[in-house]
Amino acid sequence: MSESLRVDLLVIGWGKGGKTLAAKAAKAGRRVVLIERDAAMAGGACINVACIPTKALVHAAATRRPEEDPQTYLAEAIRNRDSLVAKLNAANRAMLAGSVTVVIGEARFVGPRRVSVIADGERLEVEAAAVVVNTGSGPRRGGVPGADLPHVHDSISIQHLARLPERLVVVGAGAVGLEFAQMFAEFGSEVTLLSRGPVLAAEDEELRASVLGVLADSGVSLVEGVEVVEVTPASVVTTAGTFAADAVLFATGRVPVVPEGLGAAGVDVDERGYIAVDEQLRTSADGVWAVGDVNGGPQFTYISLDDYRIVASQLLGSGGRRRDDRVAVPTTTFVTPPFARVGLTEREARERGLDVKVATRDVAKLAMMPRPKTVGDTRGVVKVVVDAGSDEVLGFAYHGIDAQEVVNVVALAMRAGVSATQLRDGIWMHLSSTELLNEILDFG
Numbered sequence: 001m002s003e004s005l006r007v008d009l010l011v012i013g014w015g016k017g018g019k020t021l022a023a024k025a026a027k028a029g030r031r032v033v034l035i036e037r038d039a040a041m042a043g044g045a046c047i048n049v050a051c052i053p054t055k056a057l058v059h060a061a062a063t064r065r066p067e068e069d070p071q072t073y074l075a076e077a078i079r080n081r082d083s084l085v086a087k088l089n090a091a092n093r094a095m096l097a098g099s100v101t102v103v104i105g106e107a108r109f110v111g112p113r114r115v116s117v118i119a120d121g122e123r124l125e126v127e128a129a130a131v132v133v134n135t136g137s138g139p140r141r142g143g144v145p146g147a148d149l150p151h152v153h154d155s156i157s158i159q160h161l162a163r164l165p166e167r168l169v170v171v172g173a174g175a176v177g178l179e180f181a182q183m184f185a186e187f188g189s190e191v192t193l194l195s196r197g198p199v200l201a202a203e204d205e206e207l208r209a210s211v212l213g214v215l216a217d218s219g220v221s222l223v224e225g226v227e228v229v230e231v232t233p234a235s236v237v238t239t240a241g242t243f244a245a246d247a248v249l250f251a252t253g254r255v256p257v258v259p260e261g262l263g264a265a266g267v268d269v270d271e272r273g274y275i276a277v278d279e280q281l282r283t284s285a286d287g288v289w290a291v292g293d294v295n296g297g298p299q300f301t302y303i304s305l306d307d308y309r310i311v312a313s314q315l316l317g318s319g320g321r322r323r324d325d326r327v328a329v330p331t332t333t334f335v336t337p338p339f340a341r342v343g344l345t346e347r348e349a350r351e352r353g354l355d356v357k358v359a360t361r362d363v364a365k366l367a368m369m370p371r372p373k374t375v376g377d378t379r380g381v382v383k384v385v386v387d388a389g390s391d392e393v394l395g396f397a398y399h400g401i402d403a404q405e406v407v408n409v410v411a412l413a414m415r416a417g418v419s420a421t422q423l424r425d426g427i428w429m430h431l432s433s434t435e436l437l438n439e440i441l442d443f444g
Ligand SMILES: Cc1cc2nc3c(=O)[nH]c(=O)nc-3n(C[C@H](O)[C@H](O)[C@H](O)COP(=O)(O)OP(=O)(O)OC[C@H]3O[C@@H](n4cnc5c(N)ncnc54)[C@H](O)[C@@H]3O)c2cc1C
Pocket: 012, 013, 014, 015, 016, 017, 018, 035, 036, 037, 038, 041, 042, 043, 044, 045, 046, 049, 050, 051, 052, 054, 055, 105, 106, 107, 108, 134, 135, 136, 137, 155, 176, 257, 258, 259, 260, 291, 292, 293, 294, 298, 299, 300, 301, 302, 303, 304, 334
């Protein structure tokens, strides 16, 4: 049997941007269908397999006491993570229940704004006035011999290991590589991190050294400037020698996940295979938008959420919001302690010929921010780059506790035109990590 539906909005994929849009549009009285291909992915990657489960494991690893048995501890951490994910997954289902028609099955375009899906053994066709593609990205697997051996993992499968590997080799040192390398070292594995080029190459040297220092202290052996040649059942063969491994993680970036039938829908992709969009996230097909990782923008949950705002402004509002409205977007890599940045590095600022004032401090030496001392983690370094003429904060990088919070304050200041002096003279709660701004920005 086959059924056909005509609705106002069809969302393909249960990602952050799409689910938020589906809920808002339904609340505004629109008829909305959301199609998700995997029942276990209710709520999308972030809550089920990416941000949240990995940060739960990072926290568990960082708080393991040396006397705790690594195998038992990992098993417990995985159980706790599973229980958290199950709760979030259920909450996400509940959020759309009763307002959005959710269909579980793989969506495939069969024409302009027309999609076909097999759900519960039946074929359903959905035609919509507006279609939003939110199908995400998937891990890029290593294209070397042996990369499909059973002990070779991506960022999802490595989270479900039955036993902690004695020796783990991590290939790729982006956010995933850094977070997992340190996490597994702290769980008790012997970890080797292999990187093609220098790790955190875009960062100023003080920050790079600080992050690499904590990785080394956690027991991660870093090898830079190396290419993987082959994976064997017990090793990773590289241009810099052979590394023993009973598990291997490929953390070598992401590839787009696009629905089949983009041609039938008139939706173009770019040279990397991501759906091509303009500054309002419109695709080449009228009435079709792409949000989240699949549109080739920065791959963060909060960017997918901002993509939602851009599409919502067109479908439910006055249509003004654009991608190029984004200013001072912060990032955080969740090593322990975390490393956050917003804006320019000193090197970038100087390369642009800007006249800058720069301050760098070790967290341990910040007299006006006692919080790290009270929680027993004084690792890290903080650096700020200020325009000497305008007093504008050009860049801020902080490796230390609460970095993911402090960077948001600085990012907001940069967006709102709050000067470095105003940030320095801010009345910041004692004890908070924000207090570091009172000290680091005091150039006097
Ligand atoms: C290990 C890891 C850790 C991360 N940590 C962070 C972090 O700490 N902070 C952060 O901001 N970002 C983090 N990210 C990035 C973040 O997870 C992604 O940017 C974000 O989840 C992308 O969401 P999205 O909106 O693109 O869609 P997704 O959440 O990827 O959802 C896409 C959905 O579409 C479904 N789908 C695909 N094709 C079809 C189809 N044809 N039909 C129906 N459904 C389909 C998929 O099953 C999936 O559920 C992390 C990523 C990884 C891999």
